[in-house]
Amino acid sequence: MNPAPRSPRRRPRNRRRALVRSTAAALVVLLGACSTSGSAAGPGATNGEVALFDDTVVHELAVTFDDGAFEEMIATYEETGEKTWLEATVTVDGVTYEGAGLRLKGNSSLRSASGAAAEDLPWLVRLDEFAEGQEHQNYEDIVVRSNSSTTSLNEALALALLEEAGLASEDSASTSFSVNGSDPVLRLIVEHPDDDEWYETAFEGDGALYKSESTGDWSYRGDDPDSYTDVFDQEGGSDVTALTPLIDLLQFLDEADDATFAAELPDRVDVDAFATYLAMMDLVDNFDDIDGPGNNSYLWWDAETGQFTVVPWDLNLAFGAAMGGGGPSGGGFPGGGFPRGEGRPDGTLPEGVVPGELTEGVETGELPDGMPEGMPEGMPGGFGRSNVLVERFHANEAFEALYQQKLTDLRADLFDSGRAQEILDAQTEVLVDQATDLVDEATVRAESDAVAAALA
Numbered sequence: 541m542n543p544a545p546r547s548p549r550r551r552p553r554n555r556r557r558a559l560v561r562s563t564a565a566a567l568v569v570l571l572g573a574c575s576t577s578g579s580a581a582g583p584g585a586t587n588g589e590v591a592l593f594d595d596t597v598v599h600e601l602a603v604t605f606d607d608g609a610f611e612e613m614i615a616t617y618e619e620t621g622e623k624t625w626l627e628a629t630v631t632v633d634g635v636t637y638e639g640a641g642l643r644l645k646g647n648s649s650l651r652s653a654s655g656a657a658a659e660d661l662p663w664l665v666r667l668d669e670f671a672e673g674q675e676h677q678n679y680e681d682i683v684v685r686s687n688s689s690t691t692s693l694n695e696a697l698a699l700a701l702l703e704e705a706g707l708a709s710e711d712s713a714s715t716s717f718s719v720n721g722s723d724p725v726l727r728l729i730v731e732h733p734d735d736d737e738w739y740e741t742a743f744e745g746d747g748a749l750y751k752s753e754s755t756g757d758w759s760y761r762g763d764d765p766d767s768y769t770d771v772f773d774q775e776g777g778s779d780v781t782a783l784t785p786l787i788d789l790l791q792f793l794d795e796a797d798d799a800t801f802a803a804e805l806p807d808r809v810d811v812d813a814f815a816t817y818l819a820m821m822d823l824v825d826n827f828d829d830i831d832g833p834g835n836n837s838y839l840w841w842d843a844e845t846g847q848f849t850v851v852p853w854d855l856n857l858a859f860g861a862a863m864g865g866g867g868p869s870g871g872g873f874p875g876g877g878f879p880r881g882e883g884r885p886d887g888t889l890p891e892g893v894v895p896g897e898l899t900e901g902v903e904t905g906e907l908p909d910g911m912p913e914g915m916p917e918g919m920p921g922g923f924g925r926s927n928v929l930v931e932r933f934h935a936n937e938a939f940e941a942l943y944q945q946k947l948t949d950l951r952a953d954l955f956d957s958g959r960a961q962e963i964l965d966a967q968t969e970v971l972v973d974q975a976t977d978l979v980d981e982a983t984v985r986a987e988s989d990a991v992a993a994a995l996a
Contacts, residue, residue, distance in 0.1 A: 590633055592677050593711035593731060595696070595967065598974040601684070601729065602631045602718045603642060603665070610658060617644055625669055632676050641669025646686055658719040662686035664732065681732035684717060687856045690979050691987045692728035693967055694994075698824040698858035699730070700963050701954055705820050707813065708742040708840065708851050714971060716978055726971070726978040733838045733851060734775040742851075746843040748777030749851075750786050752835040758928050760794035763787060775838070785841045789848060793928045802936050809929070810847045811939060817850050818930065819946035823955065825994055826858040831927035859994035960995050964988060 590597050605628040613626050623644045630640040645664040663684040668674040676682075687695060695712065702709035710731040717727040731738050739749050752758075756771030765783045772786060789808055796804065805811060821829040830837045830850060838851035933939045954960050968988040972981055 592632065592679055592682070593713045593729070595700075595711070595713045596970055597713065598726075598970065598978075599633050599713055599715040599729065600631070600724075601633075601665075601682070601715045601727075602724075603640075603663075604629045604720050605642065607720070613644075625666075627670050628665075630665055630667060632682070635676060637667050637671070637674055637676070639669070639671030639674065641666040645683060657722070659717055659722045659725050659727075675737075678737045679731075679735060680737070681735040683730045683732045684715070685712075685728045685730050685856060687728065688861050689987050689990075690726065690983055691971060692726075692856070693964065693971075693984075693987055694857075694859040694861045694991050695730075695855045696728055696967050697960065697964050697991060698826065698855040700967075701824060701960055702820055702852055702855075704954055704959065704963075705816055705950055707816060707820065708849065710738065710853070714967075714975060716975070724978060726975055733853060736776065739776050739840065743840055743842065743849070746777065746780045748781050748785065748841045748843070749775045750783075750839045750841070751775050751853075752830070752837050752839065754833070754835055756835065758790060758793065758835075760787075760790040772839075777841070777843075780843055781841070785846070785848075786839065793932065798936070801932055802938065805933075805936075805939070806847075808847060810842075810845075810849045811933075811942065813849050814929075814933065815939065815942040815946045816950070817852060818933070818943050819950050821852070822947065823950055824855070824858045825860050826855055828854060828857045831930045835927075859991050955995060961992060964991055964995070 590599070592599070605626050609626055613624050616622055616624050625641040625643050628640050628642045630637045630642075643664045643666070644661065646662040665682040665684065666680060667676055667682075668680045674680070685692060685695060692712075692714070696714070699709050699712050710733065712728050712730045715727050715729045716724040718724040733739060733742075733749065734751070739747075751773045753770055753773060756768070761767035761771070765787070768783060768787070772783070774783060792801075792804070792808060817830075826832075828836055829852070836852075836854040838853055840849045840851055841847070842849070934943065965988075968984060971979065971984045975984070
């Protein structure tokens with residue numbers, strides 16, 4: 541008998557956050573302290589005692605490194621595309637770590653890396669890169685996200701809603717971020733799925749974690765794992781299995797006839813979670829998803845059930861945010877995007893990108909105007925192209941019906957109920973109360989209102 545589909549375990553974040561908040565409140569009472577409006581520290585933020593991703597607090601993250609080494613790192617990236625590590629001292633909510641590492645994080649968000657201020661770039665902070673065993677509250681990695689808005693409220697809300705929907709999402713928190721004593725800027729930090737702390741608590745039991753690279757697609761390329769270099773990276777669970785389950789899935793998607801696909805997909809993919817994922821990508825208006833320009837997703841393989849679960853990643857374009865550079869502010873919210881809950885219309889492309897220009901007249905290795913850096917030769921995935929799993933899932937009547945039901949139920953539960961607005965309001969007030977020294981209140985309110993308009 542085939543194992544029943546199993547959704548990813550809901551992470552105990554709500555309980556963890558409630559505990560953190562009640563503990564912080566108790567500390568405030570015991571110490572006779574109180575939070576001050578405009579302070580980036582927030583309640584309970586003493587010597588790192590506040591939980592790293594407590595989203596009721598605007599955290600502090602400061603890094604220092606050698607300017608010459610930074611310039612060399614940027615030059616290497618510009619010349620070769622290689623993202624090298626930079627040794628740094630990192631202070632997280634008052635706790636300092638020597639021998640930490642910083643690496644550029646992203647693809648299209650790094651188009652303007654040369655000449656950009658370091659505090660505006662997207663980063664992966666790895667506390668144990670040059671100091672073995674170093675971590676902050678069990679986290680080795682912290683991702684400093686890029687966004688085309690100043691507040692990143694769109695991504696923070698999208699991540700929170702994915703969690704509300706029962707998907708394996710990443711925690712996030714607003715942060716005062718500075719580099720080498722620069723004026724601090726407001727940035728969003730996010731959990732890194734590659735971090736053991738994340739996937740070991742996101743899912744039960746043993747398994748393996750894979751990342752879909754922007755330089756690849758979901759095509760079956762044979763049994764040789766070397767054929768999938770620059771297509772998928774294994775980020776975790778190498779002691780459990782290698783690429784074999786993933787290659788088997790890609791072969792199945794490529795070769796199975798429609799009847800076999802319908803009968804056997806639930807053995808290989810958690811179809812309930814996948815239908816939820818597809819519905820949520822539409823509801824949060826995120827075109828840059830599993831079949832978007834960056835192939836943005838992770839895949840978790842459960843060793844017990846043999847099923848894959850798609851893990852969302854990179855939500856900085858949610859709720860109609862414009863594509864921008866690596867800085868914390870830029871394109872903002874155009875007020876457009878795909879109609880929420882109506883699916884992704886065939887052929888819909890970002891403004892300025894013409895379908896015929898994706899291939900016609902483009903030499904191998906070149907990018908047409910409007911296409912972000914990092915797209916591979918042949919440019920599979922994204923910008924109007926499809927993902928084989930998404931395409932075949934929608935083409936199946938039963939799976940499409942499940943997707944449509946998820947769309948209806950999640951719209952009612954999270955949007956029509958007012959829950960999404962409630963979360964957004966809470967996130968907005970955290971910034972108004974604690975971050976007015978980083979971003980003026982008018983900007984916070986304006987960007988919150990733009991996200992709220994996308995909820996309607």
